[in-house]
Amino acid sequence: MKDGFYMAAVPKAAVGADARAFLSVAAGERAAAYHRSFPAYTETPLCELDKLAGILGLTGLYVKDESCRFGLNAFKVLGGSYSIGRWLAKQLGISEAELTYDKLTLPQTKKQLGKLTFVTATDGNHGRGVAWTARELGSHAVVYMPKGSAKERLENIRAEGADATITDLSYDQAVRHALRKGEENGWIVVQDTAWEGYEEIPRLIMQGYLTMAMEAVTQLGEAVPTHVFLQAGVGSLAAAIAAFLTDFYGDQKPVITVVEPNGADCIYQTAKADDGQLHFVTGDLNTIMAGLACGEPSTIAWDVIRECCDYAVSCPDWVAAEGMRVLGNAAGADPKIISGESGAVTTGLVVAVMTRPDLKWLKDELKLDEHARILCFSTEGDTDRKNYRCIVWDGHYPAIKIV
Structure with missing residues (x-):
């Protein structure tokens, strides 16, 4: 640890464990086929940042830009849409091969399903994806947001036709509130975290992320x-991508590092403890990375992370801000990427580690050198434009200077 940077090796799963089986390349192919059936589908760009890689002393740096995913400015819709689609297919008694947008929007399909309401808790991006999917497929959504959520994110969810409110609860409390409301009203809970007794939908959400x-x-x-750097809230995205890459690359599997904010680093705390227990972060979870402000790891995500990931890093908020500024102000002919706080933290960490002498210990531990070819995922665009401008235009959350 130094100046707010912490790292722990992820303890490996027991010999013979196979928690990642449901996140295979074959599962990714099925999820991608479903998403391609939507009229709004387009592949998001993978940006090759050659000039930045040269400045940092790397062989290559690639950033997957999710700001244009289904026009919703974030990747989360992949999980929400796929889980809802698979849940509907189960009610209809149709196979996954038959699961398409056209099939789900047929008049007779809607008549067979009746009026459905989906409920979730979200900091913004997941809820917007659930709301968009519900509207696209002729259903309704109710969304609860934790205290401190950006009003812009609230209005974006409402614009998709959902009933959305900002509560006075933390994220984890809002999740439990959504669950209670679902039970009371007969709504279908679509939550991107898992707990004992609630695993089917979270598994489907993680499979949806495989399209990316x-x-x-x-x-x-x-x-x-x-090397691959993956941001984590409850850990579902990190687990899904890590499992897929492990299956896809086999013996060439990259070093995979999970990245979290200091104020909500439940994956790091769990990895550091290495006692077989999940470790929660409580309190207000203060961080600018709203999408990562989760204090309780997903049970199924952690099982996958400990099988497929190598390191967990906890870092200060200025790292995300630095990433936003670097991506938004392209070097040379590199493409410009508009990345929000949660989207930019992985690139920000790479930049910090490769440029700061005080982080040489982290660079050495991760074995980052001139041979490294790095992949990051910018999981959201400027979903809170006011805060984006405060950071990128006005210089809020400046990098801590080296003493």
Whole structure:
């Protein structure tokens, strides 16, 4: 640890464990086929940042830009749409091969399903994806947001036709509130975290995220990454992508590092403890990375992370701000990427580690050198434009200077 940076090796799963089986390349192909059936589908770009890689002393740096995913400015809709689609298919008694947008929007399908309401808790991006999917498929959504959520994110969810409110609860409390409301009203809970007795939907959400990984490896082609950095809230995204890459690359699997904010680093705390227990972060979870402000790891995500990931890093908020500024102000001919706080933290960490002498210990531990080819995922755009401008235009959360 030094100046707010902490790292722990992720303890490996017991011999013979196979927690990642449901996140295979085959599962990614099925999820991608479903998403391609939507009229709004387009593949998001994988940006090759050659000039920045040269400045940092790397062989390559690639960033998957999710700001244009289904026009919703974030990747989360992949999980929400796929889990809802699979849940509907189960009610209809149709196979996954038959699961398409056209099938789900047929008049007779809607008549068979009746009026449905989906409920979730969210900091913004997941709820917007659930609301968009419910509207697209002729259903309704109710969304609860934790205290401190950006009003812009609230209005974006409402614009998709959902009933959405900002509560006075933390994220984890809002999740429990959504569960209670679902039970009371007969609504279908679509939550992107798992707990004992609630695992089917979270598994489907994680499978939905595989579309992003499927696109990325296809776009990379023969440029196999040596290192991948994945941000974590409850850990579902990190687990899904890590499992897919482990299956896809086999013996060439990259070093995979999970990245979290200091104020909500439940994956790091669990990895550091290495006692077989999940470790929660309580309190207000103060961080600018709203999408990562989760204090309780997903049970199924952690099982996958400990099988497929190598390190967990906890870092200060200025790292995300630095990443936002670097991506938004492209070097040379590199493409410009508008990345929000949660989206930019992985690139910000790479920049910090490769440029700061005080982080040489972290650079050495991760074995980052001139041979490294790095893959990051910018999971959201400027979903809170006011805060984005405060950081990128006005310089809020400046990097801590080296003493």
